[in-house]
Amino acid sequence: MALGLPRHRGLTRYTVERDLPVVMPDGVALLADRYVPTGVERPPTILVRTPYGRRGPAALANGLPFVPFGFQLVVxxxxGTSGSGGEFDPLGSERxxxxxxxxxxxxxxWFHGAFAMFGPSYLGYSAWAIAAEAGPELKAMSLQITASSFRDAAYVGGSFALESALTWTDLTHRQRRPLGMLTAPLTSRRRAVRAARSGRPLAELDVLAGGAPMRxxxxxxxxxxxxxxYWDRRDFSGTVGRVAAPVSLLGxxxxxxxxxQIxxxxxxxxxxxxxxxTIGPWWHTDARHGLPGIRESLAWFRAHLRGDPSGLRPDPVRLYVTGAREWRHYRDWPPPGGRQVRWHLHAGRGLGEDGPQDHPPSAYTFDxxxxxxxxxxxxxxxxxxPVDNRPLERRPDVLAFTSPALAADLEVIGPVGADLxxxxxREHTDFxxxxxxVxxxxxxxxxxxxxxxxxxxxxKPVGTDGVRRIAVDLWPAGHRFARGHRIRVHVTSGAHPKVAANPGTGEPLATAATRMLKARQEVFHDPDHPSAIILPIAGRSPETAVPAPEEDPA
Incomplete structure (x- = not known):
């Protein structure tokens, strides 16, 4: 094995055709590079479409490692990017x-009747944009850290994902400048966070971060x-079920x-x-998922374009369980045999499986x-x-409900939610x-x-006492709470600058001014209002469990 990839003698050379013009129906020419392995008869094609450049550091993310294994690659x-004509309209032109x-x-x-699509993030979105209509020649897709629609990621739970939106817009705006491909990833988030913390209206932050309005x-x-x-032509989640090609996902x-993605x-x-x-202990720009993404994609493409399934694992779902430091293999997601358990929020900031008690609500003020x-x-x-949240828990606008120390390990694997x-x-507010x-x-x-x-x-409809019952979807989890640890749940009304602060006025984001209203928040935890977090407790053992060389991010 070399870097975890299978050996393949005699395929270390390839030729490259640069700047192939692909003319669109409106006459605009998009540029592509074609990588062709030498000595391979009728190589299947992998197609990648990207706004981040075709060469240099981007080449590995674009699939270049597949070429020595007998695949021709078209990037x-x-x-509107890297020499292609027209104007870059993010998400809008990909279909x-x-x-x-x-x-x-x-x-x-040189096309021999079969192709696959590959890519992380925006590259994967570009693949979803055409997957349902690409025809029977599309034989496989392998996509990483991506989704068929970015709408809900832009408006998480109905809020505005300020940091990510401003960061990515600044990144793509600056990468068109000289050396922008190299410098923008290093500086865009810093500029975005600084602008987000300025207190200026949201509509002004693009100019504050990037020096110019950003469409x-x-x-x-x-x-x-x-x-x-706007989103009708940018959301392809409704077409996913019609995709005939086999799909492999990594997140x-x-x-x-x-x-x-789930x-x-x-x-x-x-x-x-x-x-x-596959779900690992990774985040979006974590370099550690790059090699597993290539390795699993190569096995997928060899199985579905070359008829060689020898590299595929027996079970389709592979999860890394943080806290346990193990890879688990399952037959489906959520893992079969689990159960949803309510852990109730208690007065006095407790948390447990026992039922709610008759106590007044907990309260805080969000400013x-x-x-x-x-x-x-x-x-x-x-x-x-993951970071230590104790500084956050000392704030008066954060409620922290904590369980007793666990007498045994507890594994939470699956979707996590809260029933509050x-x-x-305030009518307009966030939770x-x-x-x-812990x-x-x-x-x-x-x-x-x-x-x-x-x-x-x-x-649910607001009760006569003004109490609302709300369902909050959290990120899925695959985590072991070890014996002696405690489970803690925060309830608050902000996560700035990841999401924009709710001003409490109900004004549209684009026209909201600087007027802000404090919100007095109450969380109920009595028998009539049993607020709880809903944890997916793991059931029967997985098909396999393997100690992992990867370290937990914590």
Missing amino acids: QSAR DDGLATVEWLKRQP FYQDLLANHAVPHG GWYDVFLPW RDYLALRSAGHAPYL PADPTPALGGPTLLGSSR FVRSD VVRLCD APDGTSRNVCEGGLRLPSTAE
Whole structure:
């Protein structure tokens, strides 16, 4: 084995054709590079479409390692990027341009009737954009840290994912400048966070971060609450079940797109398909998922384009369980045999499986002028490594409910949710829930989190006492709480700058001014209002469990 990849003698050389023009129906030419392995008869094709450049450091992420194993690779730059004509319209041109590229591909004399699609993040989204309509020649897809729609990731729980939106817009804006491909990934998040913390209205932050208005950022603001139009041609989640090609997905517990990547997996399963799913201890820009992504993709492509399934694992779902430091193999997601258990929030900040008690609610005040920060959690750029949340827990606007020390290991593997009974003196407000693992030394590290902006369809009608019952979806988890550790749940109303602070006014994001209203929040935990976090407790043993060389991010 070399870097975990199988040996393949005699295929270390390839030739490259640069800047192949692919003319779109509107006359715009998109440029592509074609890598051809030497000495291979009728090599199948892997197609990659990217806005991040075709060469240099991007080559590995674009699939170059597949070429020595007998695959020809076509890497195309998206419209308006890296020499391709037209204007870059993020997410907006991928379906039409992608389908036109597939038709061009099928007409080439060197195309031999079968192709696959590969890629992480935006590259994977570009593949989803055409997958349902690409035709029978599409034989396989292997996609990483991505989803068929980025809409819900932009508006997490109905809030605005400020840091990620501003970071990515600045990144793509600056990479068009000289040396931008190298410098933008290193500086965009810092500029975005600085702008987000300025206190200026959201509509001004693109200029503050990047020095100029940035179209995609303004589009995200303008279409936050728009049900149709902008997102109709950018959301391909409704077509996932119609994709005939076998699909392999790889994600990370701390990736910004994980909930929606799992939604794609479930849509494929509901349509009767048999996708593969891998989830590791990774975040979006974590370099550690690069090699597993290549390794699993190579096995997938050899199985479905070359008829060699010898590299495929027996069980389709492979999960890394943090805290246990083990890889587990299952037949499906969620893992079979588990059960959903309610851990109730108690007065006095307790947490347990025993029922709620008749006590008054816990309360705090959220001030959008001093929004509750997020110390960790999924972010687009930079590290999402779990961090110690004790500084956050000392704030008066954070409720922390903690269990007694566990008498035995407890494994939580699957979707995590919260069922809360809350009351606010503001109609427009947010609730954020976070699950933490508290070690014997007091360190409180985040496991997963989620939020909900009110008003929302994910709430029951408000009672005569003003109490709302809300359902908050957290990120999925695969984690062992070790014996002697404690489980902790945060309830708060901000995670700034990951999500924009709710000003409490109900004004549209794009036109909201600096007026901000404090919100008095109450969380109920009595027999009539049994607030709880819902944990997926692991059931029967997995098909296999393997000690992992990868270290837990904590």
